Amino acid sequence: MNLxxxxxxxxxxxxxxxxxVGLYTVIAKVNLVKKLIGLSIFQSAVFLMYITMDKVEGxxxxxxxxxxxxxxFSNPLPQVLILTAIVVGVSTLSLGLAIVVRIYEAYGTxxxxxxxxxx
Amino acid sequence: xxxxxxxxxxxxxxxxxxxxxxxxxxxxGLAWAGATAVALLxxxxxxxxxIAVADGAHFKYDMGGWEAPYxxxxxxxxxxxxxxxxVTGAAAAALLASRPSVDRxxxxxxxxxxxxxxxxxxxxxxxxxxxADAFNIxxxxxxxxxxxxxxxxxxxxxxxxxxxxKYLIMGTIGATFYLIGVxxxxxxxxxxxxxxxxxxxxxxxxxxxxLVAAGFITIGxxxxxxxxxxxxxxxxxxxxxxxxxxxxxxxxxxxVAIYVLIRFDFWVFQANLEQHALQFSLFLMPLALxxxxxxxxxxxxxxxxxxxxxxxxxxxxGYIVLGASFVTESGxxxxxxxxxxHALAKGGLFLAIAGLGYHYRxxxxxxxxxxxxxxxxxxxxxxxxxxxxxGIPGTAGFISKWLLINAALDEGRLAWVLVAIIxxxxxxxxxxxxxxxxxxxxxxxxxxxxxxxxxxxxxxLVTWLVAIANIFFGLFPQFPLALSSAAAQLLLRQTL
Amino acid sequence: xxxxxxxxxxSLLVITALAIVRTKNLFxxxxxxxxxxxxxxxxxxxxxxxxxxxxxxxxxxxxxxVIFLSxxxxxxxxxxxxxxxxxxxxxxxxxxxxxxxxxxFDKPRxxxxxxxxxxxxxxxxxENTPVLMDFPNVVTAVxxxxxxxxxLGEVFVVFAASIGVLFILGVKPPxxxxxxxxxxxxxxxxxxxxxxxxxxxFIVLFGLYVQFHGEYGPGGGFQAGALIASGVxxxxxxxxxxxxxxxxxxxxxxxxxxxxACLYGAVGIVCVLLGGNFLEYSVLASDPAKGQQLGxxxxxxxxxxxxxxxxxxxFHAFAARPMRS
Numbered sequence: 020m021n022l023x024x025x026x027x028x029x030x031x032x033x034x035x036x037x038x039x040v041g042l043y044t045v046i047a048k049v050n051l052v053k054k055l056i057g058l059s060i061f062q063s064a065v066f067l068m069y070i071t072m073d074k075v076e077g078x079x080x081x082x083x084x085x086x087x088x089x090x091x092f093s094n095p096l097p098q099v100l101i102l103t104a105i106v107v108g109v110s111t112l113s114l115g116l117a118i119v120v121r122i123y124e125a126y127g128t129x130x131x132x133x134x135x136x137x138x
Numbered sequence: 139x140x141x142x143x144x145x146x147x148x149x150x151x152x153x154x155x156x157x158x159x160x161x162x163x164x165x166x167g168l169a170w171a172g173a174t175a176v177a178l179l180x181x182x183x184x185x186x187x188x189i190a191v192a193d194g195a196h197f198k199y200d201m202g203g204w205e206a207p208y209x210x211x212x213x214x215x216x217x218x219x220x221x222x223x224x225v226t227g228a229a230a231a232a233l234l235a236s237r238p239s240v241d242r243x244x245x246x247x248x249x250x251x252x253x254x255x256x257x258x259x260x261x262x263x264x265x266x267x268x269x270a271d272a273f274n275i276x277x278x279x280x281x282x283x284x285x286x287x288x289x290x291x292x293x294x295x296x297x298x299x300x301x302x303x304k305y306l307i308m309g310t311i312g313a314t315f316y317l318i319g320v321x322x323x324x325x326x327x328x329x330x331x332x333x334x335x336x337x338x339x340x341x342x343x344x345x346x347x348x349l350v351a352a353g354f355i356t357i358g359x360x361x362x363x364x365x366x367x368x369x370x371x372x373x374x375x376x377x378x379x380x381x382x383x384x385x386x387x388x389x390x391x392x393x394v395a396i397y398v399l400i401r402f403d404f405w406v407f408q409a410n411l412e413q414h415a416l417q418f419s420l421f422l423m424p425l426a427l428x429x430x431x432x433x434x435x436x437x438x439x440x441x442x443x444x445x446x447x448x449x450x451x452x453x454x455x456g457y458i459v460l461g462a463s464f465v466t467e468s469g470x471x472x473x474x475x476x477x478x479x480h481a482l483a484k485g486g487l488f489l490a491i492a493g494l495g496y497h498y499r500x501x502x503x504x505x506x507x508x509x510x511x512x513x514x515x516x517x518x519x520x521x522x523x524x525x526x527x528x529g530i531p532g533t534a535g536f537i538s539k540w541l542l543i544n545a546a547l548d549e550g551r552l553a554w555v556l557v558a559i560i561x562x563x564x565x566x567x568x569x570x571x572x573x574x575x576x577x578x579x580x581x582x583x584x585x586x587x588x589x590x591x592x593x594x595x596x597x598x599l600v601t602w603l604v605a606i607a608n609i610f611f612g613l614f615p616q617f618p619l620a621l622s623s624a625a626a627q628l629l630l631r632q633t634l
Numbered sequence: 635x636x637x638x639x640x641x642x643x644x645s646l647l648v649i650t651a652l653a654i655v656r657t658k659n660l661f662x663x664x665x666x667x668x669x670x671x672x673x674x675x676x677x678x679x680x681x682x683x684x685x686x687x688x689x690x691x692x693x694x695x696x697x698x699x700v701i702f703l704s705x706x707x708x709x710x711x712x713x714x715x716x717x718x719x720x721x722x723x724x725x726x727x728x729x730x731x732x733x734x735x736x737x738x739f740d741k742p743r744x745x746x747x748x749x750x751x752x753x754x755x756x757x758x759x760x761e762n763t764p765v766l767m768d769f770p771n772v773v774t775a776v777x778x779x780x781x782x783x784x785x786l787g788e789v790f791v792v793f794a795a796s797i798g799v800l801f802i803l804g805v806k807p808p809x810x811x812x813x814x815x816x817x818x819x820x821x822x823x824x825x826x827x828x829x830x831x832x833x834x835x836f837i838v839l840f841g842l843y844v845q846f847h848g849e850y851g852p853g854g855g856f857q858a859g860a861l862i863a864s865g866v867x868x869x870x871x872x873x874x875x876x877x878x879x880x881x882x883x884x885x886x887x888x889x890x891x892x893x894x895a896c897l898y899g900a901v902g903i904v905c906v907l908l909g910g911n912f913l914e915y916s917v918l919a920s921d922p923a924k925g926q927q928l929g930x931x932x933x934x935x936x937x938x939x940x941x942x943x944x945x946x947x948x949f950h951a952f953a954a955r956p957m958r959s
Contacts, residue, residue: 026637027744030681033644035734038318039727040651045307047723050713052660052706056667058310059698060651063674065317066690070683072325075752076745080684081772082851083764091747093682094756095772097324099781100273101686102773103788104317106856106941107280109693109701110795111310113948114287116705117802118303120955123709124808125296130714134300147912154790155899158892161797201783203914208758210783251801258794265787277787281794288798322737328754338754350737 030071038064049131051122055115062108066101073097142190146199146212146268149183149222150278152176153229154261160254166246167237173253174233177260181230184222184264191219192620199268206270207334213270217625220474220618221267221390221397224481228389229260231485235600236382238593239492243294243380252292256386259285263394272320273330275398276313279362282394283309286387290379301374308361308371312395315358322351323406332405340410352407352414356399356421363395365422365459366429369452376448381492384444388451389485393477396455400462400473404629408465415465423463427559429456434566438573442502443494446570447487450527453563454480460556461542468545470626471619476538478618479526482611483535486523486604490516493593493601503573507581516593517578519605524571526608529564534611537619539564640680647673658713664702671695684852685773688844692860697945700867704952767930768923769849777854778930782913785933786898788856789940793895796944803951830872837865845938849930855937862938863945875953884950887943894940901932 041064044057073094081095119129126134141148156176163169187197197214200206214222233256244252262282269275287309290302324330326347327338342348361368372392376384407414433452440446454476461473493516494509495501510517522533529539539560546556592598611618650670657663671694678687742749763775777785838861845858870878901913908917915929916922 024743026640029641029644030744033648035731036648037651038734039731040648040655042311042730043723043727044655045311046726047720048655048713049716050660051303052702052709053663053713054307056654056660056663056702058307059667060654060670061311062314063670063694065314065321066686067674067677068318069321070678070681070686071744072321072742072749072751073683074681074745075747078682078745080682080852081760082684083760083770083772085764085770092760092772094752095759095776096330096756097321097751098683098686098773099776099784101683102689102777102856103273103277103784105686105689105693106788107277107791109698109945110284110791111280111306112698113701113795114284114798114802115303115306116701117799117951118287118291118299118306120705120708120952121291121802121805122296122299122303125299129709130716131300132716138297138300144906144912147906151899151902151912154786155896155903157790158793158895161888161892200911201913202779203911203916204780207755209780245805248801248804251797251804254797255794255801258790258797261790273781274784274787277784277791280791281787284791284794284798288794288801291798291802325742325749325751328750328752328756330755334754338750342750344742347737350733353733 027071030067034064034068034071037067051119051129051131052116054131055112055119058115059108059112062104066104069097069101069104143197143199145183145187146197146214147201149180149187149214149226149268150212150261150265152183153180153257153264157254157257157261160257161250163250169250169253170233170237170240173257174230174236176257177226177230177233180260180264181223181226184219184226187214188219188223188621191216192617192624207329207331210274211270211331211333212268213333214268215625215628216621217397217401217474217628218267220478220621220625221394222264223618223621224393224478225260225263225267225390228386228481228485229256231489231600231604232382232386232389235385235489235492235597238597239382239496240380242496244292248292252289255285255288256383258282259289259386263390266394266398270332271330272323272332272335272402276317276320279313279316279398282391283313283362286391289383289387290375292380292383293378294380295378297374298378301371301378305371305375308368312358312361312368315354315361317358319351319353319355319358322347322354326351332402336406336410339406345411348407348411352403352411352417355402356418359395359399359402360425363392363399363459364452364455365396366425366433366452366456369429369433369455372452373445373448376451377442377444381488381495385485385488385492388448388488389481392451392455393458393481396458396462396477400470400629419463419465422459426456426460426463427556429453430460430559430563434563434570437570438566440570441504443491443506443574444488444501446503446574447484447491450567450570451480451484453567454484454527457538457542457560461545464545464549466545466548467623467626467630468541468548470629471623472538472541472545474625475541475615475619475622478622479534479538479611482604482608483523483526483533486601486608487520487527489597489601489604490520490523493597496593496597497590503577505584506577508578508583510578511583512590513592515598516601519598519601520578521575522605523608524574526612528567528571532609532612534608534615536612537615636680640677643673643677643680647677658715659711660706660713661703661711663713664699664706667702668695668699671698685771685854685857688852688857689860692857692864696864697860697867697949700864701949701952704949708952708955708957766923767849767926769927771849771851773852774848774854774930774934775926778933779913779915779926782933785937786902786913789895789898789937792941792944793891796891796947799948799951803955807956827872830868834865834869837868838862841865845934846931848934849927855934856941859938859941859943860945863942863949866946867949870949870953875950879950879954882946884947887947887950890939890943891947894936894938894943897936897939898933901929901936905929
């Protein structure tokens with residue numbers, strides 16, 4: 020097994036671990052801010068999965084220099100998709116935080132169980 | 139110049155580009171007028187395409203002029219045309235009626251933001267429907283979701299906030315699951331265009347990532363579509379949203395997610411993965427049946443009228459999924475025509491509730507006792523739509539229930555179990571609709587003195603328009619039925 | 635060597651994620667999240683995704699952290715100890731982990747040039763970008779033109795977030811909330827103020843460079859918008875919220891958002907009027923490649939304006955809100 024292959028598996032496992040850690044945080048934690056932090060970890064894991072598949076052995080970032088022959092480039096498409104997904108992530112997050120702020124103002128707490136008890 | 143070939147693009151672009159402009163319409167009522175005009179225009183575009191599609195046309199559009207797998211393709215066939223009618227129709231009707239109710243529930247200075255978000259939600263939903271690109275569907279899913287969170291958060295009391303937070307968390311998990319699934323399919327096929335995926339997926343020899351992808355996509359979209367037991371965000375989100383938002387979202391939002399689920403599955407996976415049809419049925423049919431029974435039973439005992447109808451929606455989603463899980467032409471026809479008919483029935487009911495909500499702050503059944511005395515027209519419209527929801531002959535709801543029972547009869551040994559469950563759940567629907575009718579007509583009001591008039595005329599007229607549509611499409615179901623059966627045939631031929 | 639470094643970074647990533655879950659102090663959790671994003675950005679860079687690394691660093695590690703912190707300032711800093719929902723979470727996570735391991739089998743090897751991902755679309759983009767667009771950054775070409783419609787959607791996602799935050803935080807804060815806009819900021823801390831002030835022009839300049847150099851090197855509208863926004867946010871942190879709003883008022887920000895979104899849409903519509911499809915920039919000039927360049931330049935400007943305006947709108951909505959007492 021060469022090193023790059025090891026890195027491939029390692030990347031994938033890290034993706035899987037970070038994904039599960041994120042989802043665990045979202046479901047198990049009752050603090051709303053903590054849930055949102057978990058959500059953003061969960062989404063970041065997916066970014067890692069996409070970017071992992073863009074790598075080509077011996078490749079460079081897909082910026083084509085004129086006059087240089089036989090260059091190997093990594094795949095541009097997953098990068099474009101993840102650029103979009105990052106912006107989507109921060110948008111969702113800021114909406115979520117705005118809702119949390121309003122919840123705190125209305126209920127005086129951001130713990131889910133206390134909110135449920137209050138209604 | 140001829141705009142016809144550009145219609146699929148215009149369908150999305152018109153509401154999308156007008157949404158920032160609505161922000162500039164500050165004076166009272168103008169934002170509403172602008173948004174309504176745009177929604178009506180969208181409906182006209184959708185109707186235009188639906189008529190052309192019913193005549194056998196099929197719209198394809200290359201965004202940016204780049205041909206299919208390299209650029210993003212839009213594609214409108216029978217199934218998409220039907221969904222476009224539902225979405226734009228729901229938006230147009232709800233917006234047209236919305237002004238009096240929204241004036242009571244949203245402060246004047248926040249209204250331009252509200253209507254702008256509404257147009258974005260509309261643009262997002264139609265964007266999902268017309269898109270033939272897996273990642274593009276994700277982008278538009280997020281536009282529609284974010285805008286829907288905003289709309290629901292405008293709800294009149296603080297309970298809207300935890301409800302929308304839950305929706306945000308579950309919706310984002312659903313969308314992210316979908317994104318993982320798309321990523322895995324992309325990893326194995328190297329493409330994002332749905333038709334291209336379908337063409338290349340058969341050649342993939344290493345099947346495990348694809349199976350996992352199918353699982354992620356199905357579960358992610360089931361979350362968005364509120365398929366039982368992933369529906370827990372629905373009751374509170376619908377109950378605490380502003381009334382007019384409930385009308386719009388209940389009529390079309392979850393259906394668009396089911397549409398993507400069905401379209402993705404039948405187009406990409408069904409013919410190309412061995413035994414996929416069986417796995418699809420085995421996974422979704424039990425969930426659908428459980429959802430139909432449990433959600434209907436919960437609805438029978440629910441005391442808040444909006445939550446009651448929200449649970450009923452979960453059961454109705456069960457019917458749609460059940461039809462799809464047969465993987466037959468008759469089942470798919472029933473499923474797609476039920477999408478249309480349920481949108482009519484539920485839209486009408488929630489419009490009537492918006493009328494009730496105009497005078498009643500508390501919408502629990504106990505408070506609504508005897509409301510028909512004050513608001514006879516609203517109550518009568520509610521009865522008609524309620525009948526359609528149960529599936530009484532002569533209403534739109536009957537048509538799709540009938541189709542569904544016929545489709546179930548083709549299911550061999552399971553047939554009688556399925557028919558029995560559909561009938562039992564219809565009886566339960568009768569029970570919960572009867573509870574509403576009994577409350578409105580035969581109970582004495584809590585406060586005998588309180589006398590107030592009907593719902594505002596604007597709202598009442600639209601409510602009745604939808605109620606009459608429920609009867610009209612019960613008597614003359616040809617047009618939606620033609621689209622539904624064409625959709626079913628396309629789905630089974632994988633040439634959407 | 636670089637691979638050992640990557641393994642090290644990835645391990646750190648996992649450790650950081652676990653630490654974020656463990657800590658009860660939300661302030662610490664947010665700071666760790668920022669480190670997490672930075673590690674992620676470094677990883678992206680190792681995997682040849684320069685554009686994504688730049689965005690993750692600016693948006694994930696920078697802007698997100700600031701928004702988190704300003705929301706924390708309005709709520710609470712500590713998480714309470716509650717033990718519930720763990721069982722469900724463990725079950726869900728266990729199922730998820732099993733499925734993920736199942737998918738590992740049959741996965742193409744990392745960096746394999748023969749993997750299906752690198753076969754179909756990617757070579758076409760790499761081959762045709764120099765011919766059709768005549769500029770070197772393929773990521774910008776795909777983002778701005780081949781998949782320009784996605785990018786338009788993305789602009790509207792940020793737009794939705796900004797009007798959403800304005801709408802949700804548009805109600806009056808509860809009675810007795812207190813806020814003194816002039817009191818905030820680091821005005822009384824001389825060194826951060828002097829250093830920070832020196833930094834701001836360079837950040838903005840770098841943002842502009844990234845904006846207009848996107849066709850040649852990593853960068854483009856998103857990164858530029860986020861960078862310029864972070865420059866203004868830094869100013870707000872140093873001089874106080876009120877001073878920042880005086881320098882760039884809310885109406886200007888909203889104008890940027892609306893203008894950016896409309897500019898993007900207008901470019902698309904002009905293409906239709908000139909006889910092309912929506913967003914078909916080739917028709918903008920007599921030479922299709924020049925048309926593509928012009929179109930991408932314009933839409934990138936729209937993206938930059940919209941993203942910068944939206945992020946700042948979101949930041950101000952949080953930062954200028956009075957605190958519940």
